[in-house]
């Protein structure tokens with residue numbers, strides 16, 4: 386698989402996902418190598434995302450690749466009205482691969498069709514963010530020793546949260562069992578429940594967090610944003626009942642790990658941070674190894 | 688013998704049983720405004736089956752499936768007859784196309800196709816009599832009734 390873009394997690398088969406995770410394990414064992422020496426990677430951030438950009442750039446730097454690009458659209462030629470098409474064609478003259486983040490949905494798919502070099506989607510609006518999904522999978526694999534037959538509770542904004550939607554798609558290869566825990570306003574859309582039914586993936590739904598994850602292997606928590614609520618009183622209620630506190634973990638399984646795509650606001654109380662079941666900071670760190678795997682894979686080096 | 692309401696065709700394609708309100712959309716979808724062949728059409732003609740109907744006759748033109756199947760998006764019950772030497776030699780069944788390019792606008796305001804010069808592209812799926820169009824770019828699904836056809 387040479388010169389292939391990564392736009393959506395569904396672009397990868399089960400075997401390709403496992404290959405990335407295997408490569409990430411190798412990079413975690415030796416993150417500083419020279420295998421990208423002589424390669425130039427462009428990071429085009431048409432909207433700012435410092436966290437994701439630094440993770441990609443560190444991944445490349447540790448493999449001795451060079452970085453070109455911009456970190457927000459205000460410094461780029463798109464301000465002058467240049468089309469995405471022209472920006473991509475111009476940058477492709479210089480770079481061996483392009484990591485891009487863009488506020489418009491579908492922009493990465495379009496870029497992959499017109500670019501002579503591979504595109505890595507680092508987020509296209511509310512649509513896809515496959516390196517986040519792959520680092521979630523890596524974190525699950527690393528902490529559970531397997532991806533197969535796990536009980537995963539998804540919590541918070543299941544309506545708009547693209548990370549949980551992509552996680553369902555990616556985990557569908559591994560015989561999971563889901564529980565969707567969300568307030569009525571932010572319930573899992575029918576589209577994904579239908580996807581589960583079609584793929585014979587069992588799932589349950591509930592609106593209460595407390596006491597509903599004692600059988601879980603993974604507790605995946607997402608941010609509940611104020612903007613999603615019309616009724617501010619309802620938001621205050623949800624904000625308080627959807628805060629994970631350390632004492633709620635008393636009866637959880639010993640292998641349980643708590644994941645969160647970060648940044649968190651109120652969803653996880655700081656008293657959880659010292660619990661060995663809290664894994665969200667390591668999860669973010671895993672992102673770098675996974676991104677090393679993705680970059681080398683799209684370039685056909687690994 | 689019943690008098691023909693629109694002149695008979697020697698060779699070509701007849702598109703019959705078009706709802707009158709959809710006639711001009713069908714013309715646009717088939718790009719007939721750019722077609723140099725002889726074309727006759729009639730609208731608000733009497734029809735036993737549908738009350739009023741429209742019909743298009745295009746002389747010496749035989750459409751590709753991918754062209755003609757576009758009209759299932761707006762006139763799924765239209766009938767396609769292929770005429771050779773004044774006779775109907777084939778009744779071509781209309782099928783939902785697998786993909787539609789260009790003619791449909793994506794209803795997602797945040798989709799790249801609504802902001803940059805990108806040709807739209809949808810994957811067409813039918814589930815329990817509901818036709819769904821999935822945008823190849825933003826990956827959002829919409830029901831056929833919810834999308835705007837150019």
Ligand SMILES: [Zn+2]
Pocket residue numbers: 491793794795798799800822823824825826827
């Ligand atoms: Zn779209």
